Amino acid sequence: MDIMARGRVLSILIVILLMPVFSLTISASSGSMISAGSGGVAIVGLPAHEGDNLIFSSLIHNEGEDSGSVRLSLSIPDGESIVGDEVFIEPGSSREVQAIFTLPFSGQINVTWEIISSNSIVSENLSGISSISVDEPQNLDVEIIDSSWTLADGLDLSFRSILEEGRERQVSIEVSGISGSDNVLLQRFDAILSPGMRHFTLSLGSPEISSLLVTITPFEWISDSVASDQIDVSMPIISGSIEILSLSPEAPTSGDSVSVEVQITNTGTDPIGAGRIRLISLSTGIVLEEKSTSSIPNFSESIETLMIQSWPEGNPVDLRAEWISNEMVSEFEISVISNIIVTTSDTEIPWITLIVGAVSGILVAIALRSANKGRKSSVGRNLKKNIAPVKKNVEEPEKREVNCPECNRALLVPYSYSGRARCAPPCSTEFSVSMEVTEDENPMEEDNDLEEIEDEQIESEEDTLIARSNDDLLDCPSCNQVLKVPLSKRPATARCPACKIEFKALEGV
Structure with missing residues (x-):
């Protein structure tokens, strides 16, 4: 028993003594990892802000006889460890080992780093602590x-x-x-x-x-x-307008040269390119004038003047202005009252003289009637003879001709008129006119003949057409044609060029 016990103890002692030898043999046949640079780790990504990813890296050299693998491990107090990818290093070679670390907060952070391996010997100086200052996130x-x-x-x-x-x-x-x-x-x-x-x-x-x-x-x-x-944002709006501002003269006559002032306005959000303006007569469709226009910026306007060489006939003249470009077409229509020359009488009617003459005639007739009452039978015999001349006088014109002593122009005045008369322009000479008494007139007329003449005169006055207005333009009472009779010449007799009717042009409504 003692011999066996002694043998076992001896075997254990031999194993213990040989273990360092076996260890040296394993170390010599495995990888041995040391720092290939100055030692420590390099940090990429500084200065650092919260949330940034920093790259920790270290250059490792394998001085062993066999290949080996290493990793870089990172950790912070009260935080999880982060281990980088495994890197294999051949004997005698050097490689970079990395690990990515995301900064969880701002302030001062101490990061512990270490090179670890499962199959190689790692040098004791391949570990340490790096202190990093972390700023708040960039805005x-x-x-x-x-x-x-x-x-x-x-x-x-x-x-x-x-x-x-x-x-x-x-x-x-x-x-x-x-x-x-x-x-x-x-x-x-x-x-x-x-x-x-x-x-x-x-x-x-x-x-x-x-x-x-x-x-x-x-x-x-x-x-x-x-x-x-x-x-x-909004899509571009193409919008423009054209307007006739004025004409010179305002009431042109057929054949006149007329200046037309036109305003074009870009009311949209996009420029309107170059184009042209046309003035067209609506009654005939004839282009009276045309002019080119340049580009108009948005919310801008331009005033153009066009000259119509010959104003068209008609009253009123309907005119259309067109603005045409590649982007749009705009129109404007207007009716222009033309200036129509009418015949007017510049002679002032002597109403007072006519009234006095009429009253005098009536008084004379009454006196003659009273004086002839005693000769009724004689008048009765001559009545038939006197009727014919009276009717003849009624049928004759109510006016007679007198000649101007200056220019010998023939003028018409009432038969019973006596007083001053004025020649028509450009003469305008004033002269005296005496009452004319014909031999056919019979002072012994009957009352019924005088009444018949007065009735016909009243009917004639009632048949006279009258037109009134408060400006230079008025309508013909027969055909409603617009005429121009200046207020300064009223009352006046006007003749409509359309229906040829004469009428009195008066001031008022």
Whole structure:
């Protein structure tokens, strides 16, 4: 028993003594990892902000006889450990070992790092602690500057990004169009932003949208705000108008040269290109005048003058002005009262003299009637003889001719008129006219003959047409043709050139 016990103890002692030898043999046949550089780890991504990804890396050399693999492990107090990808290193080679660490908060962070291996010996100096100062997240914003939409160029958008001081950042930029409840992606691209402002200008074509939305999204980093901006847009509106402002002269005569002032206005949101203005007679369709126009900017106007060489006949003259361009057509119509020359009488009617003469004639007739009552039988015998001359006198014109002593022009005055008369322009000479008594007149007329003459005179006065107005224009009482009879010449006798009717032109309503 003692011999067996002693043998077992001896075997154990031999194994214990040989273990270092076996260990040296294993170490010599495995990988041995040491630092290939100055030691420690390198950190990529500083200065750091909350949410940033930092890259920890270390250059490792395998000085062993066999291949081996290593990893980089990172950890923070009260946090999870992060282990990088496994890297295989051949004997005598060096390779970089990395691990990515996302900063969970701002402030001072101590990161513990260590090179680990499952099949190789790792040097004791391949571990340590790195202290990192972490700033708050960078602020990112976007601002739409302007938009313009024309038929020629489509929709253009100008905006700028604003990045707070810190690192350059990679972002994704999206421009979307909104139409009702639909959101249409118009453009999307990536960009690298430097701290500060950066301007962008995009051409977006002609989409059917009512507003634009610009969104900038951080790529592999975080921001403390959402970067987006929106603006309403509208498709270009082509709208213009034309208006005749004035004519010179205002009431032209047929054949006159007439200056027409026209205003064209661009009331839309898009410029109106070069075109032309035309003045057209609606009754004949003839183009009276035409003129070219230059481009009109949006919300602008231009006044053009066109000269019609020969004013058309008619009263009124219906005129149409047209503004024609590649983008639009605008029209304006107007009726112009033409100036029609009418014949007027400048001779003032001596109403007082006529009334006095009529009253005198009536008084004389009454006196003669009283004086002839005693000779009734004699008058009765001559009655038939006197009727014929009286009727003859009634049928004759109520006026007689007198000659102007200056220019010998024949003028018409009432038979019973006695007083001053004035020759028509341009003579306008005044002269005296005496009452003319014919041999056929019989002072012994009967009362019924005088009454018949007076009745016919009243009927003649009632048949005279009269037109009144408070301005230089009035309507013919027969055919409603518009005529021009100046107020300064009224009362006057006018002759309508259309229906040839004469009427009295008076002032008033």
